[in-house]
Each structure stands twice: as structure tokens, then as C-alpha cells.
Amino acid sequence: MTTNEALINYCLRLGDSSLILGQRMSEWCSNGPILEEDIAMSNIALDLFGQARIMLTYAGKIEKKGRTENDLSFKRLEREFLNNLLSERPNGHFGDTVARNFFLSAFSFHLYSALKASADEQISAFAIKSLKEVTYHLRHSAEWIIRLGDGTEESHTKIQDSIENLWEYTEDLFAMNEVDKILIKEKIAIDLNTIKPLWNKTINEILTKATLNQPENSFMQSGSLDGMHSEVLGHLLTEMQFLPRAYPTAKW
Amino acid sequence: MPEAYRKHLQRQISQHAHSEIIGMQPEGNWLLRAPSLRAKVVLLAKIQDEAGHGLYLYSAAETLGKSRTEYLNELRTGKAKYSSIFNYPTLTWADMGAVGWLVDGAAIVNQVSLQRTSYGPYARSMVKICKEESFHQRQGYEIITDMARGSEAQKEMAQDALNRFWWPSIMMFGPHDSDSPNTGNAVKWKIKRATNDELRQSFIDKTVHQAEIIGLTIPDPDLKWNEKRGHYDFGEMDWDEFWRVVKGGGPCSKQRLKHYNDAHNSGEWVRKAAKTYAEKQQLKQDVA
Amino acid sequence: MSNTDSQGPIWEVFIQSKPGLAHKHVGNLHAADKEMALQNARDLYTRRKEGTCIWVVPFDAIVSSTPEDDEAFFEPSNDKAYRTPTHYIMPEGAKHI
Numbered sequence A: 001m002t003t004n005e006a007l008i009n010y011c012l013r014l015g016d017s018s019l020i021l022g023q024r025m026s027e028w029c030s031n032g033p034i035l036e037e038d039i040a041m042s043n044i045a046l047d048l049f050g051q052a053r054i055m056l057t058y059a060g061k062i063e064k065k066g067r068t069e070n071d072l073s074f075k076r077l078e079r080e081f082l083n084n085l086l087s088e089r090p091n092g093h094f095g096d097t098v099a100r101n102f103f104l105s106a107f108s109f110h111l112y113s114a115l116k117a118s119a120d121e122q123i124s125a126f127a128i129k130s131l132k133e134v135t136y137h138l139r140h141s142a143e144w145i146i147r148l149g150d151g152t153e154e155s156h157t158k159i160q161d162s163i164e165n166l167w168e169y170t171e172d173l174f175a176m177n178e179v180d181k182i183l184i185k186e187k188i189a190i191d192l193n194t195i196k197p198l199w200n201k202t203i204n205e206i207l208t209k210a211t212l213n214q215p216e217n218s219f220m221q222s223g224s225l226d227g228m229h230s231e232v233l234g235h236l237l238t239e240m241q242f243l244p245r246a247y248p249t250a251k252w
Numbered sequence B: 001m002p003e004a005y006r007k008h009l010q011r012q013i014s015q016h017a018h019s020e021i022i023g024m025q026p027e028g029n030w031l032l033r034a035p036s037l038r039a040k041v042v043l044l045a046k047i048q049d050e051a052g053h054g055l056y057l058y059s060a061a062e063t064l065g066k067s068r069t070e071y072l073n074e075l076r077t078g079k080a081k082y083s084s085i086f087n088y089p090t091l092t093w094a095d096m097g098a099v100g101w102l103v104d105g106a107a108i109v110n111q112v113s114l115q116r117t118s119y120g121p122y123a124r125s126m127v128k129i130c131k132e133e134s135f136h137q138r139q140g141y142e143i144i145t146d147m148a149r150g151s152e153a154q155k156e157m158a159q160d161a162l163n164r165f166w167w168p169s170i171m172m173f174g175p176h177d178s179d180s181p182n183t184g185n186a187v188k189w190k191i192k193r194a195t196n197d198e199l200r201q202s203f204i205d206k207t208v209h210q211a212e213i214i215g216l217t218i219p220d221p222d223l224k225w226n227e228k229r230g231h232y233d234f235g236e237m238d239w240d241e242f243w244r245v246v247k248g249g250g251p252c253s254k255q256r257l258k259h260y261n262d263a264h265n266s267g268e269w270v271r272k273a274a275k276t277y278a279e280k281q282q283l284k285q286d287v288a
Numbered sequence C: 001m002s003n004t005d006s007q008g009p010i011w012e013v014f015i016q017s018k019p020g021l022a023h024k025h026v027g028n029l030h031a032a033d034k035e036m037a038l039q040n041a042r043d044l045y046t047r048r049k050e051g052t053c054i055w056v057v058p059f060d061a062i063v064s065s066t067p068e069d070d071e072a073f074f075e076p077s078n079d080k081a082y083r084t085p086t087h088y089i090m091p092e093g094a095k096h097i
Helices: A003-026 A035-063 A069-074 A094-115 A121-149 A153-167 A178-185 A196-209 A232-240 A242-246 B003-022 B024-031 B037-062 B068-076 B094-114 B120-148 B152-171 B183-188 B196-213 B239-246 B253-266 B268-287 C034-045 C067-077
Strands: B224-226 B231-233 C010-016 C024-030 C053-058
Touching (some): A003 A094, A003 A121, A003 B037, A035 A069, A035 A121, A035 C034, A069 A242, A069 B037, A094 A121, A094 A153, A121 A153, A121 A196, A121 B268, A121 C034, A153 B268, A232 A242, B003 B037, B003 B068, B003 B183, B024 B037, B024 B094, B037 B068, B068 B253, B094 B152, B120 B152, B152 B239, B196 B231, B253 B268, C010 C034, C034 C053
């Protein structure tokens, strides 16, 4: 695998994760628990789509096959998507969404903090811009974790369940393969083992504040790096890709 | 403040707010299927603005001595009305064009005039809304233009969307002045600064030309330029349909209300948790 | 307003549009607590690069004069034109500071 091939793969991981989570967050539009939160969740989705567009455009550019952000979003198949497994998790109830976003934004926060120093200028610029956004996403989701955890008995039980149920998808965030090896050597990517303790610390601090328990690792899901997703991704793509697939030659 | 004036404003502003909130749904219907990433973010930003506008309007309505909760309860129980246009389905992507172009276009004509309404908080929210909405109508017109100039299938979709949304859009301005029981007082009190028929005419005059430019046909055989009046003459609207939809007989009336209620009900535990958490924090602060 | 408010209390929002300028009232919103109020204000009132700093203030904390106060509060200042510079006549040719 060449460095360029590795970099394309890496950009797709970053871009796809933002895209798929953005799509999930848009599902909340007109479904929020209060008008103000509806607006907040749309803002998060808009940030994520913005991130996806940067990374997918860049991936298309260095791939040199003339593929645009739209080709990569709407014309790839299930197994070609490299988003992490957590990003595709269905929204469930508000607590499920908050827990998923909390795990993910804490991860992105530490990842982008480190990627600011990437030897690849585009990745570095992406990290600098996106870090500002995910800092807010982390604050937003962390505050909700605390509110729900330390709210009513019902909300405490619900958010604790959400955390337990999603925990098995968190290990996949830190998976690495040949791509990482190549890019770490070039100082483009980072060793995810270095941010894992930081992520753990963030999670632990907030869960403690929220009077919630951090789950133990038991069976942990994996596979996103090989495009091995859960069944839900196919349905998400079916909906998202409908128009460009139904009218393959149309311009929109 | 005279009681009749207050009541009228409460009704008009809250209906306007409800329309923004329910109006999120027909467009939300295509959000997940937007055909490009640009189209997706633009549509999402637009729907989000509508939520914001609903919120500004509830704020204005709350200054009249009634809480947002009370207004929302009226919406949830079907006691309050919202614009009938949102009880029509959005069946194809071209409808995103038609909604932006026609529905937002009609709303803007109305809202621009309301910037001079006599009640300050309403006028101020209108100024803010008009400023933010300036891109909405363009977004819709851009979609419908691209489709009208696209493939044969896209052009058909665009014309079909215009056919379905034209009459409901011009009915958004409400009944003829002669049949509108509330218009008299509202104009007298300077809440409304132009009558239903005046606003409708202004909208039609502006829109016909836009349709011609992109080669679409407005589905009204009676539509004709009247040199003498300096306006377009147009055909009669189907008032039976109008009143049927106003009274809850629109294709999506039940669906829209149910969607809102489902979201509200699923959020109950979250609102309760936030409230309880806030109370606990307050208690801690009081003790300390 | 009703206490059984499902929407939470009202917070008034003030935004500073540029460093150095005064915070200006822009509207209000509902939120259960102050952090939520602050975040929601950011999401609602600064979507178009409107701000550099946000204040949120509980509506209950604002004390307002009422229309009934108008005469007693504001009319007494009507006849005190000597508080404005135009009340004074400058000698011909004298320059303003």
C-alpha cells in the first residue's frame, strides 16, 4: 500500500464518520424534545456535514479519479464505507443519541487535538477547524449526560442503559491497521493508543459527575476498518442515496 | 391594550408560530434523501431557521400574557390552526423546490408587509425573520430551476410539483377580503398592513414571470395579463377544498399533528429530567 | 405565566456583536438551567456570525417599569433642557472642545 492509498483510506474514515453521524443527527429534525434542542441538534449535523465535505473532497482529489464529495457519498456501497460503527448506531431515544454523541465527540476531540500537528496540511487544517466544532459538541453532549444522569430516576436508568448498550461499539473507535502504520511513520496520523487514556479520562470524569457507572469491557464490536458494518448502515444508505441512484445521469 | 386587539394578536402570532413549526415536517420529509451534500446542508439550515422563526414568534406571542406551553397545548389538541399549505404532502424532490419557491415566496410577501404591523414585538420578530429568510425562496427557486432545465424526468417532476402546489400556495393568503371575517379589524388596527387579496395579487404578479423564465406553466387557464389593471387576472380558487383543509381535511392534517405530538410526548421524560436537575442544582446553591 | 411550564423558564439573551461594543438585547428562549440557556442562545442567536459574547439572564431577574409608571418616571425630565448641550449659547466664533 502506498502512502497516498493509505491517506485516501484515512480521509474516508474521517469523512464517512462525520457524514453518517450527520445523517443520523438530521433524523432529529422536527423530533427534538424541545424546540431549542431541535435547533442545537441541527447545528451539530451541519457541522458534521461540513467536516464530511472537506474530507471527502480531499479524498477524491488525491485519489485522482475525478470523484467528488457527492460521488463518494452517494455512489459507494455498504462495504466501501469506512465510518466507525458507533456513528451509524440508530438514534433511539434522546438518551441513546446523547450517549453516542458523547462517546464520539470525546473521541473526535482528542483525535483532532492530536491531528492538528499532522504533517499533512489538509488533515491539519481539517483538525484545527473541526476541533472547534467538536469542542462544542462535547460540551453539549456532556452537559446532557449530566442532566439525564443526575435528573429523575427514570432518566438516570435510561441514560445508564444507553451507555451500557453502546459501550461495545467504543473499542472500534481505536482500531488501527496497515493504513495507520504507514501514516504514523509519515507523521500524518497518530497512534490511537496515545489518546485512549485521554478519552477514558474524559468519559470517566463526566460519568462520575453524572452519577453514572462506566461499563466494563466484555464483548466488543469491531470491523469498521474493513467495511464490516452493522445491518443498519445499509438502510441508512438506501435512504440517503435514493435520488442519485434512481436518476444516475441527473444533475441536482 | 384593548382585549379584542390582544386576542387577535394572540391568535395570529401563535398561528404563525405553529405554521413555522409544522412547516418543518414537509421539508424534513426529504432532508435524509437530499441528492447532494450541498442540497442537504442548505435544506437543513433552512428547516432549522424555521424552528428558530417559530421560536421568535412564540416569544412575541408570550409578551401577550400567555405562555409557550399554553400555545403549544392549543396546537397539540388541534384547537389552534396553522397554515393549511403544510397539510399537503411533499411527494418528490421537486416539491422542495416548489415549497421554497411558492410557499416561502407567499410567506415572504406576507411577512414583508407584517414588518410594519402595529404590535412592536411582532414587528421586530418579522424584521428578524425577513432578514434570515431572504435565502429560503432563492433556495427553492434554484432547485426548481435546476430541475426544469435538467433531464426530461426532472422537468416533469418540476411541472408536477408546480401543478400540485400552485393553488394551495395562492390560497395561503386566505379567503377573499369580502369573505374574511377577521380582515376588517386587523386592517383597522394596523395588525395587517395589506388585505388578503392585495397580497395574493402581488405574489402572483411576481411569480408568473419567474415561471416563464424557467419554462414552466402555471396551471391556471384563466391567467392573463390585464393591461388596464396593471396586474394578472387569474382563475377562481377551489374554496370548497380551502375550507375542507382549514377544517382538518387535508391529506396530511392528521399525520402532521401526530408527528408533532409524538415528538412532544417522547421528549417528556427529557424535559422532566432537565427540570429536576435544575431544581437540584438550585437547591445545592441555596444550601451553600 | 403558568408554573406547569413544559418548556422551562424564560431567559433573556444579550449579544455583543463586536469586542468593545455593549451587549444588546436580541430576544429570549426557554431552558431548564443556565448552561442550557447559554448553549441554546449560542445555537439560536449566533447562527450567522452575530456574536462575540453572550449573556443570558433569567426573565424573573428583570425588574421592569410598567406603562402606569410612565408619567411619574419619564415626564419630569421633559422640562430639563439644561441637561443637553444645545441649551447653551456659545459666543460667536468659539470652538467646541
